[in-house]
Amino acid sequence: MPPRRVVILEAAARLIARRGVRGLRMEELAAEAGVSSGLLYYHFTDRSTLLRRTLEFINERAGAYTDDRTPTEAPPRERLERKLMLELQDDPVVVENSAAWGELRASALFEPELRETLRRSTAEWNAEIAALIDLAGAGKGSPAGRDSLASAARLTALVEGLSQRWLSRSIELGEAQNLLRDAIAVELGGSA
Amino acid sequence: MPPRRVVILEAAARLIARRGVRGLRMEELAAEAGVSSGLLYYHFTDRSTLLRRTLEFINERAGAYTDDRTPTEAPPRERLERKLMLELQDDPVVVENSAAWGELRASALFEPELRETLRRSTAEWNAEIAALIDLAGAGKGSPAGRDSLASAARLTALVEGLSQRWLSRSIELGEAQNLLRDAIAVELGGSA
Secondary structure (H helix, E strand, O other), X not given: OOOHHHHHHHHHHHHHHHHOOOOOOHHHHHHHHXXXXXXXXXXXXXXXXXXXXXXXXXXXXXXXXXXXXXXXXOOHHHHHHHHHHOOOOOOHHHHHHHHHHHHHHXXXXXXXXXXXXXXXXXXXXXXXXXXXXXXXXXXXXXXXXXXXXXXXXXXXHHHHHHHHHHHOOOOOHHHHHHHHHHHHHHHHOOOX | OOOHHHHHHHHHHHHHHHHOOOOOOHXXXXXXXXXXXHHHHHHHOOHHHHHHHHHHHHHHHHHHHHHHOOOOOOOHHHHHHHHHHOOOOOOHHHHHHHHHHHHHHHHOOOOHHHXXXXXXXXXXXXXXXXXXXXXXXXXXXXXOOOOHHHHHHHHHHHXXXXXXXHHOOOOXXXXXXXXXXXXXXXXXXXXX
């Protein structure tokens, strides 16, 4: 059984994905996690801290599920594509993670204490994708003179935009996947 | 003075941008708009109808402010760039519109009755951008074999992603603008 702290973070991600940040009450979370309110506050002090830790947890979990399913011996370009494409999958953990991430992103407009953690998590994600772009040897001498960090920022922002469109049912999953696959090809050249 | 219906929709967009959809109460909206609750329900029947009409209002307003500020005699490529770039401006109406749009997008995960209106508004926006891409004569014979509607969908999804990152303070406005400008160049070829 995972440590209580992780059980609480998993329950928080689940509740945020299901009903949003704005409806999240500490007492309800304690019930969902099967712990006492006392233990919840012992681990996370207050609601704001809990939300920031949940954001980090979601970010780490996304890093883990995309890494776990990407063979490390594959060429960098393939690892890059898999890592980005894995964010658009009809898999319960991916859906929950993306829904919670999008909701925390939207909530940060109204809850300023989330912004710094969100900014840092976003920068980490961009840096990770940029490193793969560099490894893939792309981004050099391209017509627009673009650098790998800018390409990474565009691709991850596009993942967020497509993910929100898919989860809000404005586009089908297959269409979102095709758009992202082609965006990678457009950014890095060649076919995806 | 604009018709009462418009006054109500403006007040709804303002409140959603300021505090989110989830905190929006009909009584509070009536007070913000300076009308009676009776008049509010007379015009919009219920909260769900009000939210859908607000979504359409926001979409039309975005169409209007981007059209108004884009000279119709300019070349299509320039009109396309201006129309997309105008969504990332430090202008009170643009900020309010983008914040409300992003919040309605995020809320649609939890309020399914918003989805159809959102899907239609997104499709209209994509079609409008695709028409400009076609007029600009781009999107033909490109290396990835991409079509104008796919390019438009990627560019508008990127606008949404960048806009949410800017409004949640993960990136500076200037960086968001540079990323979008380069994305247009990457999609359509040539320099922006």
